[in-house]
Amino acid sequence: MNPFVTRINKQSWVLPVSSMCLVLGFMISMAWVTQSTRSSRQNYLPLDQRQRVNDLNGDQEAVQKMSTEIAKLQSEKTRLEKALSNHDGESKVLNDSLQELKVFAGMTPVVGPGVIVTLRDSPKYAGTGLGNNLGVSPDATIHDVDTLKVVNELIAAGAEAVSVNNHRIAGNSSLRCVGNTILVNDVKIASPVVIRAIGDPNTIMGAMNMPGGVLAEIRQTDPNMVQIEAVKNQELPEFVGNTTRKFAKPPKDTK
């Protein structure tokens, strides 16, 4: 006997299908990616899809909005601190040291002379591959590592404050790559990468143009990828990344 014979007897399909649809709807709702499960689910995606998902979610916009909010609050806080210190001498001393520390920690905007280093992807090799990026020599693009090396070199050369595409580099800044973009303080930036540093322009220029240095390395691929200029005066924004701490606290015996 053939078990696969089609017995043609008309049964209504609407009710069984509906009942299973109920179950499916329940399942889909459980499998839906929500705010709470996004990060744990994202780890299972391949890199290119992860980037598409990130672009779709538009989180960058929210980050941008919150950064401006933080900047506003921080300047307001500085203003209040200053107002408080006007009352008597003691709190003025306290506030002076507070403001000094804030400048050091990168929590205030700073102005001064310095240099601007601009790194851009080399146009020489662009579009030679199948897609926009495929087949292009990997050396022809600016990577997170290049940016990191330049920032490191600038600080080593005596830069007192550094920013990358107007994101201030502070104590707990990070630079890393996601797909083919760079994250600075967890905010996505696009090429060209503009690195501003405040410090003695002559010293920094000399250190950066050192033969065999980090810029020379990039210039080997294409000299047009690097541009460095000294400026008399520029303003760097304050650090607006996350400043909350969960684990680190000063030891008890220090006062």
Added chain:
Amino acid sequence: MTFLPILALFLGAMIALAMKLPAIPGAYGQYLAVACLAGFDTICGGVRAGLEDKFRTDVFITGFVSNVLIAFFLAWLGDEIYINLFLVVALVFGTRIFTNLSLIRRYVLTKWQDAHARKRLQAQAQAVVSSQPEPNS
């Protein structure tokens, strides 16, 4: 009547939301997502069988349950033995969904066109009948 499955789909989602069940995180969320794909394919298959007048409730219900479980456990097994069976399940059920949906579209389109043609022919016949003189006059 035909919109009942779609209504039920939303109702199921509503029930899950109303019960305030947390969405499933991590790897098991991925497995459940691929199981949903299998469930959706079975639903499409059921609708298609219904349109073909070949629908049988027992086959459909067992098919739904087993497809969902197989999809879930195949994806899980693939991660246990380091073979990307997750992609295989997604590929197979994705293909089947496309096939089923295109067949459903054809049946519905044909039915609609047939109904249209029947209406036109009836109207024509009516016109012919009314234009003829009454035989008794």
